Amino acid sequence: MTTLTFDSLNPATGAVVGSHPNQDAEAVGAAVARAETAAAWWGGLGHAGRRRRLLDAKAVVTRHLRELAALVHEETGKPVGDATLEIVLAITHLDWAARHAEKVLRRRRVATGMIGVNLAASLEYLPLGVVGVIGPWNYPVFTPMGSIAYALAAGNAVVFKPSELTPGVGVRMAELVAEAVPEHPIFQTVTGLGETGAALARDPRVKKVAFTGSTATAKRVMAACAENLTPVVIECGGKDAFIVDADADLEAAADACLWGALSNAGQTCVGVERVYVVDAVYEPFMRELSQRAASVRAGEHYGPITMPGQLDVIRRHIDEAAKSGTVVTGGPDSVRAPFVDPVIMADVPEDSPAVREETFGPTITVRRTRDVHEALELANASAYGLAGTVFSRNKRRAMELARAMRTGMTAVNSVISFAGVPALPFGGVGDSGFGRIHGADGLREFARPKAVSRQRFALPGMNLTSFTRGEQELERLIRLVTFLHGRRKR
Template sequence: MSTATEHRTFDSLNPATGTVVGSHPIHDAAAVRAAVRDAGEAARWWARLGHAERRRRLLDFKAVLTRELHRVANLIHEETGKPVGDATLETVLAIVHLDWAARNARKVLGPRRVSPGLISVNMAATLEYLPLGVVGVIGPWNYPLFTPMGSIGYALAAGNAVVFKPSELTPGVGVLLAELFAESVPEHRVLQVVTGLGETGAALAADPGVGKIAFTGSTATAKRVMAACAANLTPIVAECGGKDALIVDAGADVAAAADAALWGAMSNAGQTCVGVERVYVVDAVYEAFMRELTTRAEGLRGGEHYGPITMPSQTEIIRRHVDDALARGGTAVVGGAGSVRPPYVDPVVLTGVPEDSSAVREETFGPTITVTRVATAEEALQKANAAAYGLGGTVFSGDPRRAMELARAMLTGMTAINSVISFAGVPALPFGGVGDSGFGRIHGADGLREFTRAKAITRQRFPLPGMKITSFSRTPAELQRLVKMVTILHGRRKS
């Protein structure tokens, strides 16, 4: 890890107890600059290793992470407050994604021949994807391993070095990750961590030595990061917030839908970017769904079934959304204003909430859910798509064809059918949003390509007789031959 040039430190705290988990340096702009400079040298070495050797090193890193799974999960538990079981699941998913990235990088990114077409029949055409150099990753606190590893693992597999700035709430997870990586790649600091507050992340985004920034966080912060990147035309992939909707169609398995809605809304204390925050239920199954949902929700309690609100200031946002929903005519069928008892929030299920209320329009990021009765699935879809966010979504339906139509029509980057958040567990699928949820993709082949630059190469194999087109010695007859060929190939209108 890079050394801070000033001897300032900050503490990470267990949000459930307030006890100090660890103390870490605040890396200033000079320290970030030094880390990026070192990463540039490491990136050149890492790229020269080639796909096969990088694959071997990353699979070894995966084995190290697996060996230390319980240690990593316990640290996630301490810094976020989430149950150890949930932290274990997060670590397992990170391992699975790292494995996929390592094993598939060459197939996705390696050189391949492409057809040159008849006009360029004398050419050999090759496409490959080359690393960018240094990738800066600015990670969140809600999933401090799984989410940033969606960028880190794929960027490393693509041949880049990484400078990772973890959230100031969960710096220890980032530091441990870099230490474990160094066991598999001791020669150069291919993965470095810089710790600190917002100024540290801003310095990383503004550093001209960074080839791309991968950011996860709020939409408002993403705009500030983009502004810092703009000075150097540094590209950015941004995974921002969500206000994900779940649609329950007639004929759906109501019990399964309620169980999924509850997990999507309440797990990790609702602090999930692709968590369920809105549910739209077709009238025919509304009453049955509400019975299933409320029965399940009444048995949950913060601090027992899920952890605390990791960021203390978030409790006031949750309280404001619940109060606004109730003040505007909504009904709390489970919980209510008294459910907010920092650092915990008990489940809140709201019905009859106006669509223009903050509880429906803004990201709550807490264990709350709004349920709205609709006449048809088409009305549900219209309401689901009315939000500015477009990250994930869910459809429950007994009709596979109808479910697929609804899933395709949702204005989101990902949609799960008859399951919840399942797309995050499939490494081959890209992950990212539209609208206020950001742009770019991590995970899958798209995630590997996100951290590369496409390189196109043509090689003339032989000259075409009588077709010297790109030369000042070109004759009118040669140009006419080209026009005749194009006319034959493309001049007929197709029905």
């Protein structure tokens, strides 16, 4: 096994937070082998046994909340308060998954219909075995826990490869779960760079991989998984839109818009990046938004850009947008590594990189629209489709807009609120990925449906699945089907 190590750094100061092994394919394979044994034991416990242990794990994580938040702060640079919020959300999801797994996944009877009147049918969802999770750095607890908690609750063992920027958080999470479940390593963390994740994706003993990250990296993960036809859950980035209707509460809308765009230094896959405001309220909304932005400061209200290379992307987007748009707040000089001050730009062409590509920084583009219909059309004109927001006092219109948004999730008169509802599935469409975590869909994502049909009694004169079947039996079948399905419904 390799003895090479790598350091995790505090992006705000450059100080070394910790040193971790750069684990190779052999080390990853050893972890997967241990996970296979753990999965057999964990799956055999049944729902009640897993529920009790996962609730114990939730309690352990909760007791170490402050410590874990401090580590998230050190490795990402985000304020401790923001780190605390994401861990609290992760705890609520772990609690929900543990408490609801049996109801969602347990065996249940299924109606057989008239053709199967002599049958009994059942459906249940069984564990896959070993699940690999490859997590991001921007929310190093909340995001991967959306896969880890639901995979564990569904009866699987998990091998987790955290981002090389936040390895310490991943290691500590596995240690906390092991404290609650010491019998077998149901949750292990392997640390390393890109090849570590590739080794996990390529291991044929891994029965599903959940990945969160860029679209480009997702394609490489999918290619690795394709070698063994390993199914994947892919959660990529977004270019999320925020629609402000003519009757919106402008103070609330501006407040939510600003937080959705600037929190975590804009490094949020479901954060606000594009804003479309109906003409009638455009001017007052812009005044409210810019006034609020003037009091927000990088390094105080939000942290640094965690991944240094992203600074070049942010700088390019601002520079390109400034050529043809109007800079309302900030500008090219807002990029002062490792921090980026708030940037608001208006009248930016829709084909600009700042509108088309994910910026992943504390920037917003705002455009005036004739009405909400144009706003919706522009919001949907994106290759991404992760999340969005609608602000309107008209409940019916707001819901119509929310449902029509080409996204996996939409918040109405709030921002990113769906992430705090454990029962709601989380995921996107298009370049934002596919598959779902969270909620009942998230539990089923990490299980395999098992269908069973059992003959209760033989149907006299209707032995259809036999070479002894005669013309009379076929005629009876035709008459039955004609009776059931041959009449047009009006």
